[in-house]
Amino acid sequence: MITIMTTDSSKNTIRVRFAPSPTGHLHVGGARTALYNWLYARKTGGVFVLRIEDTDAQRSTRESYEGILRGMRWLGLDWDEGPDVGGDYGPYIQSARGVLYHTDAARLIEDGKAYHCFCTPERLEELRLEQKEKRLPIKYDGLCRGLSVEEADEKIKAGDPHILRFRMPEEGEARFRDIVRGDFKTANTELDDFVLIKSDGLPTYNFAVVVDDARMKISHVIRGDDHISNTPRQVHIYLALGYKVPKFAHLPMILGGDRARLSKRHGAVSIDWYADQQYLPDAMVNYLALLGWSFDDKQELFSRKALTDKFSLKKVSKNPAMFDNDKMEYINAEHFKKLTPAQKVMHVYHVLKDEGYIPGDFHVDLENPVDLKLVPGTEPLTGNGEKSGGDELGRLFLIVSALGNRLKLLKDAPGHIGYFFKDDYEVDDNAVETHLTRREVPERLEKLADKLAGLNYFDRERVEEVVRALADEMEIEAGELIHPGRVALTGGTVSPDIFQVIVLLGKGKTVERLRKAAGIAKQ
């Protein structure tokens, strides 16, 4: 017989959340915050919640909301509860939670912990100006603090615009422990009677975030450092409402190149941009994880699995970090290297197809990657080097393998190997200038074309043999044929092994391009 120790699961489960406001795209800072929450949830077997904080009615948009979800999906950060998938603690979008805020606000009023304020924005503005002039701390002066509930109700009935303020205790302090920062405390005298509910009836961020986190049973609040100064206010709300204060972990900011907080003006900060550039999501996740966290002094390349195993909030750094694109590219290249040949081909295939390098009738069963592994890569290009039976896939395999580690960004694939698929590939004028304009070049290319045309078996060995033999015969370095040949065949000075290029191009195309280049070179 098995005895099961029953515990209240809701009590011990770790619940974390990512709570973006839909006022812009998902940027790397937000993505990093989402990632750390996700990693922590996945590592601990906890629950990852996605909540949309749209209490800023003016700036929130549907597009942003969708963009954020798209970005998270691209990164592979799946959420267990959220506006689209539901959950036990919904709704997961603040604009739909109005009654909850008002219910809790009513409790606060009843307990005398919050009060209505009728000061006009103009008066508040004047007050601030005056305090600024006198070099006093800028805070609300408490004018409406003394209003009785009856007086307030009367004004409300009369239709006076009003807001709800928290009644900050005059003595004492708010304290909390931050997993990243350590102990943190703020004297109440530093705080003022901040706003809970705005005159439009919507809660402020500080109020909504507490009500939501508490009611959604969030155990760990993992968010950006920019929120740490507001945390004491939030602790006050938790306490006033009788809610359990969660654990906090405030993450260091991510900075742009000028060390200022990352923002739109720093260019490539949108996750969408990295998706467009065909970065690998796993690489992005790896790099983002490294911005503010490290495992030890040797490992920095992590698979998603390794990250979820090894991630720890305790090892999160306190220092703000700058986003370094070079390192991002490096990490991306490393991840690409680790892909299986079949995976590489799939990725390259997609990019080439999107960019119009592969005709629509080229069919590959991408739903079934196993098929790709079964393709006998060497088969289609034996014999005369012309593709056999339309097996373009085998050819793609060989091209990608010939490319080797040259491909750092998938986006660059067309630039690297576009000439295999199109005749109107990009031509580097400088390359033509330096390699094809010399007097002796046309003859060499013609001869090379002749020799290759005469080959019956078009494989790498034989092609190399022919090229080197011709060089010997002409008493020139092999490079004298190879370099102009490369420009003639690929349009540039950079390519994989030239003999492989020739084979993969096939005899027909090779000869055709060499002759064409010879013709151009003559002029």
Next chain:
RNA sequence: GGCCCCUUAGUCUAGUGGUCAGGACGCAUGGUUCUCAGCCAUGAAUCAGGGGUUCGACUCCCCUAGGGGCUACCA
């Protein structure tokens, strides 16, 4: 103005009283080679500054400087 946080090479970081201050990106040089990438080897480059505490400070304390955040009816 007030309060708070942060500070190891250009960048991301390891380090917690005694280390030649370690790694990675980037950079430079050399090797491999038909180019480029890659790979291999080598190298330059760091504890923000000043005071303490201590036999001994990157490490602990204080001050200064620089950066950042909050101080909104933004989040």
